[in-house]
Amino acid sequence: MRILITGGRVIDPSQEFAGRADILMEDGLIKTFARDKKLKGEDLSGQDRIIDAGGMWVIPGLIDMHTHLREPGYENKETIRTGSLAALHGGFTTVCAMPNTNPVNDNPGVTEFILKKARAEGNARVLPIGAVTKGQTGEELAPFYMMREAGCVAFSDDGRPVANPIIMRRALEYARGLDALIISHAEDPLLSDGGVMNEGLLSVTMGLKGSPSIAEEVMIYRDIALSELTGGRVHIAHVSTMGGVRVIRQAKERGVNVTAETCPHYFSLTEEAVSGFNTHARVNPPLRTHKDVEAIKEGLKDGTIDIIATDHAPHSRAEKISRQFDDAPPGISGLETALPLSLALVELGVLSEMELIRKLTQNPAKALRIDGGTLREGMSAELAIVDPQRRCVVEAGENFISLGKNTPFDGMELKGAVIKTIFREKVMEWQRA
Amino acid sequence: MASAGGRHLLGIKELSAQEIMLYLNSAGSFKDILKRDIKKVPALRGRTVVNLFLEPSTRTRTSFELAAKRLSTDVINFSAPSSSILKGESLLDTALTVEALGADIIIIRHSSSGTPHMLSRHLKAHLINAGDGTNEHPTQALLDAFTIKEKKGGFEGLKVAIVGDIIHSRVAKSNVYCLKKLGADIRLVGPATLLPEEFSELGVNTTSSMDEGLDGADVIMMLRLQLERQGKGFFPTTAEYFSQWGLSRKRLEAAKRDAIVMHPGPMNRGIEIASTVADGENSVILEQVTNGLAVRMAVMYHLDERKDQ
Numbered sequence: 001m002r003i004l005i006t007g008g009r010v011i012d013p014s015q016e017f018a019g020r021a022d023i024l025m026e027d028g029l030i031k032t033f034a035r036d037k038k039l040k041g042e043d044l045s046g047q048d049r050i051i052d053a054g055g056m057w058v059i060p061g062l063i064d065m066h067t068h069l070r071e072p073g074y075e076n077k078e079t080i081r082t083g084s085l086a087a088l089h090g091g092f093t094t095v096c097a098m099p100n101t102n103p104v105n106d107n108p109g110v111t112e113f114i115l116k117k118a119r120a121e122g123n124a125r126v127l128p129i130g131a132v133t134k135g136q137t138g139e140e141l142a143p144f145y146m147m148r149e150a151g152c153v154a155f156s157d158d159g160r161p162v163a164n165p166i167i168m169r170r171a172l173e174y175a176r177g178l179d180a181l182i183i184s185h186a187e188d189p190l191l192s193d194g195g196v197m198n199e200g201l202l203s204v205t206m207g208l209k210g211s212p213s214i215a216e217e218v219m220i221y222r223d224i225a226l227s228e229l230t231g232g233r234v235h236i237a238h239v240s241t242m243g244g245v246r247v248i249r250q251a252k253e254r255g256v257n258v259t260a261e262t263c264p265h266y267f268s269l270t271e272e273a274v275s276g277f278n279t280h281a282r283v284n285p286p287l288r289t290h291k292d293v294e295a296i297k298e299g300l301k302d303g304t305i306d307i308i309a310t311d312h313a314p315h316s317r318a319e320k321i322s323r324q325f326d327d328a329p330p331g332i333s334g335l336e337t338a339l340p341l342s343l344a345l346v347e348l349g350v351l352s353e354m355e356l357i358r359k360l361t362q363n364p365a366k367a368l369r370i371d372g373g374t375l376r377e378g379m380s381a382e383l384a385i386v387d388p389q390r391r392c393v394v395e396a397g398e399n400f401i402s403l404g405k406n407t408p409f410d411g412m413e414l415k416g417a418v419i420k421t422i423f424r425e426k427v428m429e430w431q432r433a
Numbered sequence: 434m435a436s437a438g439g440r441h442l443l444g445i446k447e448l449s450a451q452e453i454m455l456y457l458n459s460a461g462s463f464k465d466i467l468k469r470d471i472k473k474v475p476a477l478r479g480r481t482v483v484n485l486f487l488e489p490s491t492r493t494r495t496s497f498e499l500a501a502k503r504l505s506t507d508v509i510n511f512s513a514p515s516s517s518i519l520k521g522e523s524l525l526d527t528a529l530t531v532e533a534l535g536a537d538i539i540i541i542r543h544s545s546s547g548t549p550h551m552l553s554r555h556l557k558a559h560l561i562n563a564g565d566g567t568n569e570h571p572t573q574a575l576l577d578a579f580t581i582k583e584k585k586g587g588f589e590g591l592k593v594a595i596v597g598d599i600i601h602s603r604v605a606k607s608n609v610y611c612l613k614k615l616g617a618d619i620r621l622v623g624p625a626t627l628l629p630e631e632f633s634e635l636g637v638n639t640t641s642s643m644d645e646g647l648d649g650a651d652v653i654m655m656l657r658l659q660l661e662r663q664g665k666g667f668f669p670t671t672a673e674y675f676s677q678w679g680l681s682r683k684r685l686e687a688a689k690r691d692a693i694v695m696h697p698g699p700m701n702r703g704i705e706i707a708s709t710v711a712d713g714e715n716s717v718i719l720e721q722v723t724n725g726l727a728v729r730m731a732v733m734y735h736l737d738e739r740k741d742q
Contacts, residue, residue, distance in 0.1 A: 201631040205446070207546035207568025207603060277547030322525040322555070324545035326566070 001047055001425060002026045004039055008053025008385065012060055013358035014365075014374035023058065025381040028424035033377050049427070053385050056419060059357050061093025061382030063364040063373050064335065066158070066183075066237060066261060066309035069095070069126065072113060073102025078314040078403045080114065083335070084123035086312075086402035088428050090335040091384035091418040093124050094372050095312075099131040100159040106131035106142040108150035115151050124423060125382075127153045127370065132171045132182060138163050141171055148178055153368050156183035158237060159284075161219060163189050168223060172232025181259075181368060183235045184223040186244065187285065191215035196326045198271040198286040206277070208325060213292065216285055217243035224251045224258055235367055236260040238311050240285040242295035249304040259367040260299075261307035264341035265332055265408070267296045267350075273408045279320045279328035281408040283313070286330075297350045306363045308342055308356075310334035314404020333404030337394055339386065340414035347415070383422050390417040440739050441560040442732055443549050444569035445610040453578065453611060459731035460579050460724070467503070467727055477504040477737055483536040485528065486512045486563070487543045492698055493563050493573075496722070497540050500729035506538075524548070525555060532558050538733055541565070559736040567601050573697055574607035576728040578615065580721050581652055584693050588615035594646045594688070596622040596678055597656030597705055598667075600629055604697045605656055609637060622646030623678060626667045643678055647687040654695045655680050658705045671704045681707045685715065693717045 003025045010021040015033075022039040024032040032039060044050065064087065070078035078086075080097075087095045097114055099105035105114065111128045118126035130152035131142045136159065144155060155175060161184070162168040168184075175182050192215035197203050199210025220236055224247065227234040236248060239262045248260045265283060270290050273281035281287055299305040313331025320328050342360065345351045351359070361373030375383060393413045396405035421428045439447060466474055482501040486494050494510065501508045511531060522530075524543070531539060538559045541549050546566030553560050564570040578588070585591055593612055599605045599621050609632070612619055619637040621628055622645075633639050640646050647653060658674060668674050675681075680694065694706075694715045702708045711718060 201634050204600065204629055204631045205606065205635070207566050207606065277550045279551075322523060322551070324524070324543070324551055325547045326545050 001049070002031070002044055003049045003051065003381070003422065003427065004044060005051045005053050005058055005385070006039060008056045008058035010058045010375065011353050011357050012375040013354050013362045014060065015376060018354050023375060023383070025422070028381050030375055030377050030379050030381050033375055051385070051420065055387070057386040057388055059091070059384050059386060060361045060373050060375050061384055061421070061423065062091045062339065062360045063094040064092045064310050064312065064338070065096045065307060065364040065368060066263070067095040067097055067312045067335065068100065068314065068331070069097045070101060070314060071117065072110070076316050076403070080117045080126060081121045081123070082401060082403050083312070083314070084118060084121055084126055086335045086400065087124040088421045088423055089401045089418065089430060090337070091339045091386065091421055092335060093382035093384075093421065093423050094127060095124055095335075096127045096129050096153060096368070098129055098156065098158045100136060104131050104136050105129070105152075106134050106136070108143070108146045111147050111150035111152050122426070125372065127151070127368070129153060129158070129183065130155045132157045132162055133167060136160055138167055141167070141174060144175060144180055145178060148180060153370055154181040154183055154235070156185065156237065158183060158185045161185050161187045161189055165222060165226065169226050169230060172226055172230040172234065176230060176232040179233070179369070181233050181235050183237050184219070185237050186216050186219035186223060188215045188219045191218060195286070196282065197274050198288050200271065200289065202271050202274070206274070211286055213241035213243055213288060216241045217247055220244050220247045224248070224256055227258060228256055234258055238263050238266065238285055238309070239296065239299070239305060240266045240288050240292060242292045245295045245299035245304055249299065249302070252304060259306045260304065261309040262296050262300065262305050263309055263311045264334060264338050267293055267300065267345065268341050269408060274325070277325040278408065279323065279325055280332070280406050280410065282325060282328055282330045283332050284330040297345070297348075300345065300359070301350050306359060307367060308338070308359045309364070310338045312402070314402050315406050316403070317405060320406045331406065332408065333396065333400060333402050333406050335402060336400050337407060337409050337414065339418060340392070340416040341409070343388060343416035381422055381424055384418050385420040386416060387419050388416050391415050392417050440736065441549065441553050442571050442736060443553060443560065443562050445571045445574050445607045446569065448614070450614040453575065453614060456575050456728065456731050456735065457579050457582055459734065460575070460727040463730040463734070464724065464727035467723070473503050473505060475505045476734055477506045480506045480537040480737060481535050482506045482508045482538045482540065482733065483531045484508065484510045484512070485531060485539055485541045486510070487524070488564070490542055490564070492722070493542065496725045497563060497729055500726050501733060503726065504730055504733060525552065528552050528556060532556050538736060559739070561732060561736065564603055567603055569607045570603040571607050572725070572729055572732060573604050574611040575732065576721060576725040577608055577654065577695060578611050579724050579728050580695065580717055581693070583724070584717060585651060588612060588617045591617045591652060592620070592650045593617045593652040593654065594620045594622055594650040595654045595656065596643070596646065596680065598627045598658055598662065599623050599632065599656070600627050601659060601662070602656045608654060609635060613637065620646045620650070624668050627662070643684055644687050647684060650688040650692050652693055652695065653680065653685075653688055655706050657697065657699065658701055660701070675704055679705055679707065680710050682709050682713070685710055695721060698722070
């Protein structure tokens with residue numbers, strides 16, 4: 001089967017291209033990327049398909065390098081099936097599954113289980129991230145080589161920091177041997193000390209235990225220093241603080257090979273969102289202050305922050321709404337709001353269209369050394385068609401495919417909507433209110 | 434009643450100065466009733482009040498229970514050791530069960546901040562926060578304000594020193610919000626580990642010096658020191674704590690001669706307050722307990738009126 005997308009505005013950072021182009025796909029691959037000339041649909045047969053993308057953006061399928069799919073073990077929160085479909089719904093054709101499942105993805109058996117299940121579903125490409133330590137307990141290294149052979153694309157104890165510095169040092173050294181990326185959940189647990197929101201006036205007046213922003217800053221500093229010492233590659237997950245941005249910027253200035261990501265909630269919301277003990281705004285690291293939000297935007301703008309990831313962390317309704325704030329699990333269901341929230345950065349003049357899409361496609365592909373995130377001829381046909389003007393109200397209960405309806409953006413009107421997602425030979429059309 | 438208050442009493446943060454004064458004025462009337470020979474009024478006859486106390490408490494629970502009985506309600510006590518929470522039932526399920534039994538007013542104490550706020554999204558009964566984590570203890574602040582008003586006549590420009598473990602004290606926080614709204618001049622005193630800088634953003638003065646904090650004070654509010662904080666690096670020893678932030682007779686001299694000394698109880702004598710001060714002529718500590726009854730009657734009485742909001 002062939003699919004022709006015609007008349008759209010194509011933005012593909014991997015080819016430094018933004019403009020009108022037609023794209024012809026055949027058997028799940030991109031056959032022709034026609035920059036200037038219009039492709040004629042005349043030689044297409046009845047089974048082929050022409051999609052008119054007039055007024056739309058056509059972008060490479062997005063890559064989320066930070067997703068919690070919850071399976072195996074927490075299928076009440078999300079499954080590989082629902083999570084990968086939610087990904088397509090959000091314009092993501094690749095998601096990297098964090099290992100904090102039950103059992104933890106700390107051995108090739110679990111890796112293979114995830115890949116097998118994902119392939120059977122055939123929605124989005126699922127790339128597992130293995131644990132740094134067995135059981136994510138921070139004590140003994142997991143078998144990186146065997147897990148990489150099984151299909152892991154990076155290693156992380158995400159959800160928990162690798163607290164012991166000697167273990168992080170060994171992990172970076174060991175990972176250097178196979179050029180694997182270590183993703184750091186940068187939080188010094190002794191400093192965050194059980195904090196459940198950002199430390200500051202609001203945590204004091206709400207009577208909630210605060211987690212200071214330096215708990216992140218100090219750990220980023222440690223992991224960058226260990227990366228310099230060992231030559232192992234480190235990627236800083238979910239940067240949320242002004243201090244964190246500063247430390248990464250300084251490291252990049254002296255030539256350290258470090259990459260960093262932030263998430264839409266860290267540039268869209270402040271700690272005020274937890275007012276009224278709103279558990280949907282409980283997330284780790286916590287939402288910070290206006291100053292931090294501005295620093296995150298500045299970091300995105302000057303390239304300190306390379307990547308936008310979702311940290312999609314679905315939870316069941318009961319866990320969020322019928323528990324006290326300090327007892328509710330942290331996390332935001334993010335796959336289905338990430339793109340419109342990120343598009344606001346273009347509107348605000350923080351990023352150009354090209355730079356925004358780069359942080360959602362080419363940069364995560366580069367950091368992970370994987371293919372994808374491109375519309376080059378011969379590559380897998382994975383792309384999203386986006387209406388940048390369409391305004392939609394987030395109605396998680398009604399509209400999310402993810403089982404996780406937990407989002408502080410519920411009820412907000414966002415601009416920009418994914419209209420269609422193409423994943424190889426599959427064309428998904430999304431109904432939007 | 435003219436003042437439109439909420440259906441619940443979740444915290445002082447949510448109240449206007451006008452609503453605080455409404456409670457204080459009504460508490461005055463209820464205090465008169467408590468001086469009568471027959472101390473019971475039929476105001477809330479037929480209503481059911483449930484004390485849902487999921488953190489150890491004797492004083493506050495007893496005070497609410499007696500206040501509810503003085504209003505002729507039926508009172509049920511539901512406390513942690515005997516509750517089904519221990520059998521694995523969720524707090525929300527327990528609260529819904531209590532409501533299904535016909536509770537009109539649920540008085541909730543819990544160790545997690547925001548518990549009453551969470552329950553208020555699920556329940557139809559009126560909720561009274563009897564202390565949630567380190568957030569608020571609104572009826573304590575109201576009874577403290579009532580006591581101050583009785584002794585000092587008003588609040589405008591009154592110098593109030595609140596001393597001790599401020600960060601972990603829901604009593605201190607509710608008092609700060611309450612007395613600030615009523616126009617008092619507040620100083621918070623304590624070691625910097627227990628008194629974060631952020632409080633100054635609320636328009637109150639903060640100091641680690643007891644002499645500075647007590648200078649010319651009209652009201653001194655001492656807080657209970659949680660002894661388990663010693664092991665967590667907040668202060669080194671109780672002896673050092675008393676030497677710097679304990680209220681002794683000598684220290685009291687820095688305040689006005691007619692200053693009143695308050696404590697929400699239970700006291701650690703010799704750790705935050707000397708016995709000679711606790712039992713001395715400036716102390717109003719036992720009167721606070723009596724006033725607590727009148728204030729809690731007033732709160733239940735007014736919440737019950739707000740049926741249709």
